[in-house]
Amino acid sequence: MYIAMNRFRIALGKEKTFIQIWCDRETYLEEVPGFRSFNLLQGPTHEDHTLFASHTVWESKSAFEKWTKSDAFKKAHANASPNKDIYLGPPVFEGFEAVV
Amino acid sequence: MYIAMNRFRIALGKEKTFIQIWCDRETYLEEVPGFRSFNLLQGPTHEDHTLFASHTVWESKSAFEKWTKSDAFKKAHANASPNKDIYLGPPVFEGFEAVV
Numbered sequence: 605m606y607i608a609m610n611r612f613r614i615a616l617g618k619e620k621t622f623i624q625i626w627c628d629r630e631t632y633l634e635e636v637p638g639f640r641s642f643n644l645l646q647g648p649t650h651e652d653h654t655l656f657a658s659h660t661v662w663e664s665k666s667a668f669e670k671w672t673k674s675d676a677f678k679k680a681h682a683n684a685s686p687n688k689d690i691y692l693g694p695p696v697f698e699g700f701e702a703v704v
Numbered sequence: 705m706y707i708a709m710n711r712f713r714i715a716l717g718k719e720k721t722f723i724q725i726w727c728d729r730e731t732y733l734e735e736v737p738g739f740r741s742f743n744l745l746q747g748p749t750h751e752d753h754t755l756f757a758s759h760t761v762w763e764s765k766s767a768f769e770k771w772t773k774s775d776a777f778k779k780a781h782a783n784a785s786p787n788k789d790i791y792l793g794p795p796v797f798e799g800f801e802a803v804v
Contacts, residue, residue, distance in 0.1 A: 607745060607759070626804045645707060645800035657800060659707070700745035700757060704726045 605640075605702040606665040610695040613653040618690035619646070622656060625687065632676045633660070638667020653692045665701060705740075705802040706765040710795040713753040718790035719746070722756060725787065732776045733760070738767020753792045765801060 614622045626644045633639045640661040647655035662668040671677050714722045726744045733739045740761040747755035762768040771777050 605743065623803050643705065643802040644804035646803045647798050647800045655798065656803075659800070659802075698747050698755070700747045700759070702743040702759075703723050703746045703756075704744035 613692040638663040713792040738763040
C-alpha cells in the first residue's frame with residue numbers, strides 16, 4: 605500500500621472555501637488502475653493557518669507514479685484553482701510506503 | 705472517518721531498527737471499538753533523517769479519544785522503547801477528520 609499526501613496550509617477563515625473547491629472538483633480517480641480511496645483531511649489549526657491534507661491510497665507506488673503520467677492526471681489538474689489568497693505557500697507532497 | 709498520525713524523524717541508518725520496534729510491538733487495537741486499520745508508513749528521506757508516520761484509521765474522533773483513555777491504550781504504551789538514539793526529537797501528533 606502507498607499513500608500520497610499533499611499538505612496544504614490554509615488561511616484562517618478560508619477553510620470552507622477550500623473544502624468547497626474539493627467538493628466541486630472532478631478527480632477521475634475511479635477509473636485509474638491501482639486506485640483505492642481518496643479523502644480530503646482537515647488537521648489541526650495553528651496560529652495562522654489550518655492544516656489540510658489530500659490523502660490518496662494506492663495499491664503500490666508504481667500505480668501512483670503511472671497515474672501522475674496519465675491523461676486522467678492531466679484532466680484532474682486542468683482546472684487548478686485560481687483562489688491563491690487562501691493558501692499560505694505551495695502544497696508539500698509526501699509519499700508513504702506502508703512498511704508494517 | 706478520523707486518522708491519527710504520529711510523525712517520527714528517524715536518524716539515517718536507523719530505519720530498520722525503527723521498523724523492527726513496530727513489528728515487535730503489540731498494539732491491542734483489534735479489540736478496540738471504532739478501530740479500523742493501522743499501518744506504519746515510511747515517508748521521504750531528508751538530509752539528516754527519514755520521516756515515518758504511524759497511521760491509524762478510526763470510525764470517528766470520539767472513538768480515538770475513548771481509546772486514549774482506555775486500558776488497551778495503557779497496555780500498548782507500557783513498554784515504550786528505550787532506543788532514544790534513533791529519534792531526532794519527540795513524535796509530532798496530527799489528527800485529521802475526513803471532510804470530503
